[in-house]
Amino acid sequence: MGVTDYNGLLDDTFDAFAKHRENHSFDLAPKEVGHVTSVSAGVVKVSGLPNVGYEELLKFPGNLYGIAFNIDEDEIGAILLGEDSELNAGDLVERTNRVMDVPVGKALLGRVIGPLGQPMDDKGPISYEKRLPIERDATAIMDRSAVSMPLQTGIKVIDALIPIGRGQRELILGDRQTGKTAIALDTIVNQKDKEVICVYCAIGQRASSVAKVIADLKENGAMAYTIVLVTEGNNSPGLQYIAPYAATSIAEYFMQNGKDVLIVYDDLTNHARAYRELSLLLKRPPGREAFPGDIFYIHSRLLERSTHLSDELGGGSLTALPIIETEAQNIAAYIPTNLISITDGQIYLSPKQFELGILPAVEVGKSVSRVGGKAQLPAYSAIAGDLKLGFSQFEELETFARFGSHLDEETRSILEHGKRIREILKQNELQPLSVAEQIGVLLALTNGLFDTISLENMREAEMAVIKSIANLPEEVLNSFSSSKEVNESGQESMLTASKTALKAFQEAEQLPK
Incomplete structure (x- = not known):
């Protein structure tokens, strides 16, 4: 082939490419791609992504996502947001240049969703107004107002002796099967016709328990103003870890629009265990009771997002009812003491009173509200x-x-x-x-x-x-x-x-x- 013929062939090729480009859009931006070096239960090690950021969302094959959690010099430890059964060493990993976010909006009311925003009921796709990052800074002190309005639970012993204010964080703790979830559900049911939006976040719960909660909410007409976010016990620890943060972002959307919101975390014991599992797999040094040293910060940055906004910001509020489980009535264990120090009071449920049929089994002597008394009705x-x-x-x-x-x-x-x-x-x-x-x-x-x-x-x-x-x-x-x-x-x-x-x-x- 002569030189002239070769140049003519190149011209034809470039012309064909130009015409094709006019009809098709190309993403010519460079992509940073790494590969999986090892896979553990819910955790993967990745190499080849030198510019990845902390908590950046990573995309794996099969539409699987993960969060960059350990940023080491030679490799990255990532938390998987799904099952790792299809993932193998050598698979490609892409950066997304964004953090994990969740859909928010009024259309979520009455829906049951997962922590990734996927529908878990039979009502079709999720419609939303926008997406918010699951990790957000807590409201600045100068943008907050004092707790001044009560949040009525409808439960005599709580409203009279351990009152809760809108914007407060009141811990509910007790041994297994002492009625912790029942108090939270009663509080949600009592918000009917009170213009309070409720978010119930189930973390690592049995499917049967979650189904009963949803059935009770429907039966009492509470789903109309409630959003249920669910992770079950057989979900990956990564999903259980992000669930309360995703639920809080959904609640914050309503708070920032001037609404009063109640959020229930059921329960943070399972959340702490999921985070401990992930941390140990990522080779983070264990501390007391094998929990990593930053477990206090994990929960404090979550619960600090609950507050009462100033009038200049709309006056909305986010009231948190975190639930944790004690073992053998030991409230001096690591996670209970952490959360007692973070929250504005606690409602302690006694197994002895439960066995005697004193329900709700609230032990008044060990329960306290450090803020709600100022908001209590005269x-x-x-x-x-x-x-x-x-x-x-x-x-x-x-x-x-x-x-x-x-x-x-x-x-x-x-x-x-x-x-x-x-x-x-x-x-x-x-x-x-x-x-x-x-x-x-x-x-x-x-x-x-x-x-x-x-x-x-x-x-x-x-x-x-x-x-x-x-x-x-x-x-x-x-x-x-x-x-x-x-x-x-x-x-x-x-x-x-x-x-x-x-x-x-x-x-x-x-x-x-």
Whole structure:
């Protein structure tokens, strides 16, 4: 072939390429590609990506993603966000030049999703307004406001004695099967018609447990204002690790739009274990109880995102109810003590009270709210002092009363009153009470109206008081949840209605048996 013919062939080739380029778009940007050197359970080692950033999203074959976690000189330790069964040493890895993000928006309400934003219900693809990174800086101190509004749980013992404010972080802890999730669910159900959006984040839970939670939420009409984000126990530890951060970003979208949001992390014990597994596989040095040294920072940077925004930023709030599991009532273990120090109080559930049928099994002596008291409604504040005093005196005397048969009249009176406090503080699951109903029952209790009624009839007597309160004028009932001052006339009306309702029970007790 002559030189002229060869040049003509090149010209034809370039012309064909130019025409093809006009009809097709080419991504000519250089891509940084590495390869997998080893695969472990949920963790891979990668080489050949010298410019990768910390927590950058990496793309693996089969539409599998991971997060760069260990940035060493010669290799990268990455956390996989999915199953590693199809991944082998030598597979190519691409940088994405972005961090992990999650879809957010109003369309997520009523949906069940995974931590990657994938739908896990039968309602079709997820529609969203935008995507937010799962790791975001916590709100600056100057952009926060004090906790000033209560978040009503509908549970008497909590709203009266361990109140929670909007923007607070209140830890729920206790042994297995003591009703931790039940308290969180009651709180979500109680937000109906209160303009509070709820996010329930299940971390490493059994599929059957998650299905029951979703069924309870649907049955009580709570899914309309709730988003459920799920990772199951058989999911990879990487998915369990990112789940609470993804759920928090979804909640923050609503908070930054001026909404009040409640988020439940169920539970952070599984989250800590997943992170410990990943850290040990990545050869990070173990510390106390084999947890890595930064486990405190992992949870603190998560929970610090819960706050009450200033009015200039819309005044939205994010209230967190993290749940953790203790072993043999040991609240001095590493993870419980970490989270107690991060949060603004804790609700401790006692297995002893659970076994005795005292539900919810809240142990008032070990439970505390360091912030919520300032946001508590005045009607509760007026009652809470007498209630706490009477209950603490009862608990102190009850132990000693078992050893003595001769008790003076005052001690006997304190014990009988305390038994009725404990009986009234019992409450069935998924039956939250309104503010007015709680105030009415607790007013009758602190004024001694239940003291002459036998313990066997306490449940019926309580229901009679609740029914009598429902007949009071609407403005009286509403005043307790909106008033900035104690409504003394409303309290008098409640006490009068309660006395009338309990009269039949008191007369029945006086009849000869």
